[in-house]
Amino acid sequence: xxxxxxRSIQAVMVMLAMLWAGSASAELLIRVTEGRVDAVPIAVxxxxxxxxxxxxxxxxxxxxxHRSGQFKPLPAEDMLSRPSNESEMIYRDFRVxxxxxxxxxxxxxxxxxxxxxxxxxFDVSRQVKLLEESYRPPASQLRDVAHAISDxxxxxxxxxxxxxxxxxxxxxYNRNDGKNPYQxxxxxxxxxxxxxxxxxxxxxxxPTWSPDGRKVAYVSFENKGLPSIYVHELATTQRERVSSFKxxxxxxxxxxxGQKLALTLSRDGNxxxxxxxxxxxxxxxLTQHYGIDTEPRWLPDGKSLVFTSxxxxxxxxxxxxxxxxxxxxxxxxxxxxxxxxxTPDGRYLVYVHRRNGSFNVGVQDLQRGTFNIVTRTDMxxxxxxxxxxxxxxxxxxxxxxxxxxxxxxxxxxxxELPSKEGEVREPAxxxxx
Amino acid sequence: MRSFLNPLFALMLAAVLxxxxxxxxxDDSSATTAPEPTDTSPVTPVEPAEPVKPDTxxxxxxxxxxxxxxxxxxxTTDTRVIYFxxxxxxxxxxxxxxxxxxxTYLKNNSNAKVRLEGHADERGTRxxxxxxxxxxxxxVEKFLRVQGVSSSQIEVVSYGEEKPAASGHSEMDWxxxxxxxxxxxxxxx
Numbered sequence: 001x002x003x004x005x006x007r008s009i010q011a012v013m014v015m016l017a018m019l020w021a022g023s024a025s026a027e028l029l030i031r032v033t034e035g036r037v038d039a040v041p042i043a044v045x046x047x048x049x050x051x052x053x054x055x056x057x058x059x060x061x062x063x064x065x066h067r068s069g070q071f072k073p074l075p076a077e078d079m080l081s082r083p084s085n086e087s088e089m090i091y092r093d094f095r096v097x098x099x100x101x102x103x104x105x106x107x108x109x110x111x112x113x114x115x116x117x118x119x120x121x122f123d124v125s126r127q128v129k130l131l132e133e134s135y136r137p138p139a140s141q142l143r144d145v146a147h148a149i150s151d152x153x154x155x156x157x158x159x160x161x162x163x164x165x166x167x168x169x170x171x172x173y174n175r176n177d178g179k180n181p182y183q184x185x186x187x188x189x190x191x192x193x194x195x196x197x198x199x200x201x202x203x204x205x206x207p208t209w210s211p212d213g214r215k216v217a218y219v220s221f222e223n224k225g226l227p228s229i230y231v232h233e234l235a236t237t238q239r240e241r242v243s244s245f246k247x248x249x250x251x252x253x254x255x256x257x258g259q260k261l262a263l264t265l266s267r268d269g270n271x272x273x274x275x276x277x278x279x280x281x282x283x284x285x286l287t288q289h290y291g292i293d294t295e296p297r298w299l300p301d302g303k304s305l306v307f308t309s310x311x312x313x314x315x316x317x318x319x320x321x322x323x324x325x326x327x328x329x330x331x332x333x334x335x336x337x338x339x340x341x342x343t344p345d346g347r348y349l350v351y352v353h354r355r356n357g358s359f360n361v362g363v364q365d366l367q368r369g370t371f372n373i374v375t376r377t378d379m380x381x382x383x384x385x386x387x388x389x390x391x392x393x394x395x396x397x398x399x400x401x402x403x404x405x406x407x408x409x410x411x412x413x414x415x416e417l418p419s420k421e422g423e424v425r426e427p428a429x430x431x432x433x
Numbered sequence: 434m435r436s437f438l439n440p441l442f443a444l445m446l447a448a449v450l451x452x453x454x455x456x457x458x459x460d461d462s463s464a465t466t467a468p469e470p471t472d473t474s475p476v477t478p479v480e481p482a483e484p485v486k487p488d489t490x491x492x493x494x495x496x497x498x499x500x501x502x503x504x505x506x507x508x509t510t511d512t513r514v515i516y517f518x519x520x521x522x523x524x525x526x527x528x529x530x531x532x533x534x535x536x537t538y539l540k541n542n543s544n545a546k547v548r549l550e551g552h553a554d555e556r557g558t559r560x561x562x563x564x565x566x567x568x569x570x571x572x573v574e575k576f577l578r579v580q581g582v583s584s585s586q587i588e589v590v591s592y593g594e595e596k597p598a599a600s601g602h603s604e605m606d607w608x609x610x611x612x613x614x615x616x617x618x619x620x621x622x
Contacts, residue, residue, distance in 0.1 A: 175600060203592060203595035203596060205559060205560070205563075205593075205595060206559065206560060221592070221595075225548075225550075225590060226590055227563075227590070227591075247567065247589070247591075248563055248564065248567055248591055250560050250563055250564075251560040264560060264564070266564070266567055266591075269571075271564040271567065292561065292564040292565070292568075294560045294561055294563070294564050295558065295560045295561060308558070308560075308561055310564075315557075315558075315561055336557065338557065338558040338561045339558035339559075339560065339561065352557075352558050354557070359556065359557065379555070379556070379602075381557075381558050381559060382558070382559065397602070400601070400602050425559075426559065
């Protein structure tokens, strides 16, 4: 892996060059465009024994921590010493560089073909070891181990579980592919290890994860150009068409217990929110209004939904109580608010807000009632919250091409994930896997 | 920009009126300039003449008037795309003759079937745009139904912003993408 670094006063940019020689073609590149000014200085010392291994675990950990925007890793060339374990640790060498934490580790090839990976985390000012663990993965799982280490370090230092071991589901559109321009794919949260789930000549839309991360649901127009909703099991690639009514079959979203889908149907002539029981296939209509009702998203309690409705004119966000079907408006700023997602704690709503003709991701704090626009791009759509609530990934445009970007809930960290080929859109962040 | 629309509508109105057979009105004594009937032969419906094509060369084709520009509509079933104004699902006046031609054809050919494919421009969220574009194809469906076309000959599908006709991101690209495509799935004219 090549790591190029470029620093400026406000922004830190890291470009990860291609990692996987084998399946590199469609991978996403990640670039941190805006980090926190108060990002925590940390030294991830290159792991001993990484030469010749298929993956350099310490570089993956360093990139993960950097991509969170909350850490500012020290370039390896600036390190005064390169300890690989506690006995080699010289705290002074890192304290003089202003480091708060140090990660050391080693990789050793085993006769089995696997690896032994050890790492430790140190607190420089207190001069104590905070974590020390070892793993024995097969070579094919070195990236998983690296992300697991990042998760452990992140949680140790921030108190919030890391989301580096999660995945991103998204739609790719390549207009130069006359046969199958639409693809449904997922990748690691850092953009690597792309897997294609479905290729189609017709549009694929609105992908979403089951709460256990084992299935996805999406809209596909593959059947005579008409929309149907499919439930697709990733491990077996078995899939089931669960909704193909006349009119719109759209916007599926899984209930927190995994038993139901909320979805949009216009089978009665007008888009309304329905609830489909995936076991019994029973269908329950939840909204009754001549306006557009669509884009349902379950709240964590499983008893209510937020959705987009034009019942007051333009689109706004409403909350629906599933028991009594009562509806109340939630968004009040501006004339266009749509496609909401919600943080796992239910505190923040994230949705697309139009202001002066520009579409941005906005965050509404349901406790304090505040609303903030957190992006500066102008064609944002499909915001999706990370399972630890730290970041929001969304689709936008860069130079006329669809790209994915991520932003922290507080707007202080921004990350770009430009695609190497085609347009990337409609990201859905997986649950913890 | 908006001022283009008035002469445009006037032109279209003239074209529509010219294309209609002029049936003598019931004797209306209040109409001081009522024309004298020149012959007494029974009124026969005039064979719908070739639609009068106004000279549109003086009307610039802009993103603002694209949906209602006469050059997009020829009054026959050859025209298969109906364009819409921003944030609108109103069938444009310039498309009436074209849609009547489709309606007449569908009524005369009961084996013919059309799929009305609604589309939106890329602004806004994707599923909301699917719903908006459904309203456009429903508006065209309603127009055809009012003309007497059987519902069994019409299928409606909504693609939102997923299948743009123009891939750019300018106002003109958006004008070309806000559309309903009339696709014959059987009995193509």
